Amino acid sequence: MDEELQNTCQTFRSFATAPPEKWRLSRLENGLRIFEEEEDPQRSTDERSPGCKGVGLICSRPEPIFRRVMDLEESRREWDLTFDHGSVIEVIDEHTDVIQVTFRRPCSPQDFCLMRHWRCEPDGSYVVVLSSAEHPECQHGGEGLRRGKLCGGWIIAPFSSSDAADVQTPPGAGAPRHQSQSQSSTACLVTSVVRLERKGWFEWLRAAGVASLPQRVVLAQVAGLRELCEHTSDLLQLEEQEFGHLALNSVSERRLAEKSEEADNFFEATSEAEVSDDEGCASVLEPADLCVEPGAPAGEAETSGCTTLGGANGVPVTDSPIQCSGSLDKGMWPFEEGHTSTNCWCEPDGDYFRVRGANYLRDRKKVSAGKTFADLVAVDWFVDYQRIDDLCSRPTGTCQREILSGSPHAHERFVFAVNIQVPGSRHFSIVYYYVLNAPLDENSLFGRFVKGTDEFRNSRFKLIPHVALGPWVVQRAVGTKPLIVGRALKVAYHSKPNYLEVDIDIGSSTVANNVVRFVLGYVRTLVVDMCFLVEGKTDGELPERLLGTSRVAHLDMESAVAPPPVA
Numbered sequence: 001m002d003e004e005l006q007n008t009c010q011t012f013r014s015f016a017t018a019p020p021e022k023w024r025l026s027r028l029e030n031g032l033r034i035f036e037e038e039e040d041p042q043r044s045t046d047e048r049s050p051g052c053k054g055v056g057l058i059c060s061r062p063e064p065i066f067r068r069v070m071d072l073e074e075s076r077r078e079w080d081l082t083f084d085h086g087s088v089i090e091v092i093d094e095h096t097d098v099i100q101v102t103f104r105r106p107c108s109p110q111d112f113c114l115m116r117h118w119r120c121e122p123d124g125s126y127v128v129v130l131s132s133a134e135h136p137e138c139q140h141g142g143e144g145l146r147r148g149k150l151c152g153g154w155i156i157a158p159f160s161s162s163d164a165a166d167v168q169t170p171p172g173a174g175a176p177r178h179q180s181q182s183q184s185s186t187a188c189l190v191t192s193v194v195r196l197e198r199k200g201w202f203e204w205l206r207a208a209g210v211a212s213l214p215q216r217v218v219l220a221q222v223a224g225l226r227e228l229c230e231h232t233s234d235l236l237q238l239e240e241q242e243f244g245h246l247a248l249n250s251v252s253e254r255r256l257a258e259k260s261e262e263a264d265n266f267f268e269a270t271s272e273a274e275v276s277d278d279e280g281c282a283s284v285l286e287p288a289d290l291c292v293e294p295g296a297p298a299g300e301a302e303t304s305g306c307t308t309l310g311g312a313n314g315v316p317v318t319d320s321p322i323q324c325s326g327s328l329d330k331g332m333w334p335f336e337e338g339h340t341s342t343n344c345w346c347e348p349d350g351d352y353f354r355v356r357g358a359n360y361l362r363d364r365k366k367v368s369a370g371k372t373f374a375d376l377v378a379v380d381w382f383v384d385y386q387r388i389d390d391l392c393s394r395p396t397g398t399c400q401r402e403i404l405s406g407s408p409h410a411h412e413r414f415v416f417a418v419n420i421q422v423p424g425s426r427h428f429s430i431v432y433y434y435v436l437n438a439p440l441d442e443n444s445l446f447g448r449f450v451k452g453t454d455e456f457r458n459s460r461f462k463l464i465p466h467v468a469l470g471p472w473v474v475q476r477a478v479g480t481k482p483l484i485v486g487r488a489l490k491v492a493y494h495s496k497p498n499y500l501e502v503d504i505d506i507g508s509s510t511v512a513n514n515v516v517r518f519v520l521g522y523v524r525t526l527v528v529d530m531c532f533l534v535e536g537k538t539d540g541e542l543p544e545r546l547l548g549t550s551r552v553a554h555l556d557m558e559s560a561v562a563p564p565p566v567a
Contacts (some may be wrong), residue, residue, distance in 0.1 A: 005095050009119045009127040012153050016053060016193045023053065027215065032056040032222055034215050037195075051152070051195040054218030059187050060229035062156045066126040068225060069154050070118065072099060078472030079224035082217050089138050095119055100138050103148075110148035113138035125157040149197040159187040190225065192218045228472060322435065324402035326378035327561045333469075333527055333553035342554040345379040347372075353464055353531045355544035360536075369531070372546040373446075374416055374434035377403060379550070381430055383560035388429040390494045390566075392417050392501040397564040398433060404498060414440045415499040416450075416547060418532060422516055423507035428560055434532075434548040445541045449534045450500050454493055458486025460535045461502065468551065469527035477515055478528075484535065488512065520557065527553045 027034040037051035058065060068079065072086035086101040095118055102111040115133040120126055132149040194217050331344025350369040357367040378398050382388050392399040392415065399417060404410050414436045422428040441447045449457055463483045467475040485491055490508035494501040506516050519526070531549040536542045 008117050008129055012129045016155055016191055052214035052218050053193040054222040055191050056222045056226050058190050058226045058229050062126055062158050062188050065156050079228040081220040089135050098135050112148050112150045127155055129153040151195050152193040155191040157189045159189045192221045194218050322377045324378050326380040326398045328379040328381040343556045343559055345552050347376045348529050348549050348551045350546045350549055356536055358543045360542055369546045372548045374436045374548045376548050376550055377435050378433040381560045382563040383426050383428050384563055387427050388563050389503055392499045394564045395567050417501040419503045421505050432550050445534050461485050462533050462535045464531045466529040468529050474519055474522050523555045
């Protein structure tokens with residue numbers, strides 16, 4: 001069996017690394033080389049298309065890349081844009097199994113039953129060979145899918161200034177032990193090879209300059225793997241630095257929580273009993289579940305929580321819908337007919353976030369947040385050459401001109417605005433405007449927050465982020481942990497009888513500024529959710545209730561407009 005495995009891997013490696021006359025360079029894309037196999041006239045009646053391979057240099061050791069390539073769990077979707085789901089059907093031996101893989105429908109509605117072989121070569125390379133197979137337990141993927149045929153695989157070779165193939169190994173040692181080259185190498189030459197059946201090419205036909213399906217498959221896989229490995233490496237380097245309060249992922253959060261009591265104050269400390277409940281957002285959400293129509297019921301509110309805001313017999317302040325949306329358009333994500341789904345905002349359901357429950361001080365349990373007590377009515381997206389402060393006071397701004405005027409009862413509204421400021425050569429601000437749906441009760445927790453000191457506000461104002469859609473590396477950088485904003489960033493409060501504006505200066509923390517600027521590099525691909533609340537610390541302040549939620553989808557940096565003038 002070992003000899004058969006060795007022959008299989010060597011045959012594939014010889015095919016993938018054949019001389020140039022066998023492979024024609026087809027595309028150069030972001031440092032990746034895409035090759036197509038030259039047509040063989042003797043194979044003209046074969047159902048399969050010519051092979052396609054993608055080759056790229058990835059800054060990581062071979063072992064982590066090999067583990068990613070072998071992964072068939074949900075996490076593979078974070079980097080492999082062709083992958084929908086997969087599973088191991090049967091393990092044949094320690095180097096062979098049968099797997100089933102389904103492509104994402106936007107890529108191609110196919111599933112595959114594949115025999116998979118893998119081997120660690122004496123030079124430290126990993127070879128993974130895939131070929132179509134039949135298996136009684138490999139059931140057809142479902143309606144709309146067709147069973148495809150595929151062969152190909154991966155070569156993950158350590159890269160150095162010397163030829164990796166010339167690395168000699170000590171006599172008598174087994175292949176898995178010969179990884180000195182791979183352990184010392186900080187980069188790999190990764191090759192992905194795919195050959196798909198020819199029938200079904202109608203969906204693969206391309207206009208001039210547009211990649212075919214086989215090209216898109218290898219390009220997406222190698223490019224996604226490179227991005228994941230490189231940015232994961234960047235994040236791991238960031239983790240090793242002393243960040244004070246800001247953590248980039250669960251690993252660093254745990255490190256910070258162990259290092260100082262100060263970190264416990266920044267991210268909520270969690271007990272062992274709360275491990276499964278410590279996230280600020282519900283876990284994995286399907287895109288179709290991520291948004292409800294603004295104004296639709298967001299879940300039943302806690303009966304005890306409804307009185308925390310109430311006043312004047314609970315008479316609603318918003319006598320009629322507020323007809324404004326700010327400089328950023330209101331839309332819907334996921335897409336719904338009649339709504340825009342890019343460069344827009346909407347309100348996600350409060351139940352997608354988890355907050356402290358009524359008995360949190362005793363059982364450390366969190367619960368779905370339920371309905372918010374304020375409605376998001378407008379979002380502004382501004383850019384200027386100086387920091388943009390105190391927008392609610394500007395006479396021609398959204399707050400004064402649109403929300404607090406234009407209706408006989410407009411003066412009775414209370415506006416809560418959050419202005420997130422991102423400095424740089426140009427200063428950006430995204431501003432969320434919420435209107436309370438009941439009169440402000442000064443004795444409630446939120447009322448005490450509005451009327452309280454800056455010290456009290458800084459110790460209680462909480463933000464929970466969540467990247468609903470975006471690359472894995474961004475989701476990891478942002479996380480979903482609740483954040484006590486005033487303990488990590490400089491916050492300014494602008495208060496008047498009918499509004500409170502919270503200005504959050506991202507530039508006041510070097511680490512926060514770096515993370516946000518990193519995220520902005522992906523902003524057009526992202527859907528970002530946030531919610532705001534006042535932290536409850538006593539039984540009388542629990543369960544926590546959300547002030548409001550927000551979702552911004554596929555934001556266009558260049559769509560930002562100049563802010564209204566200062567009075």
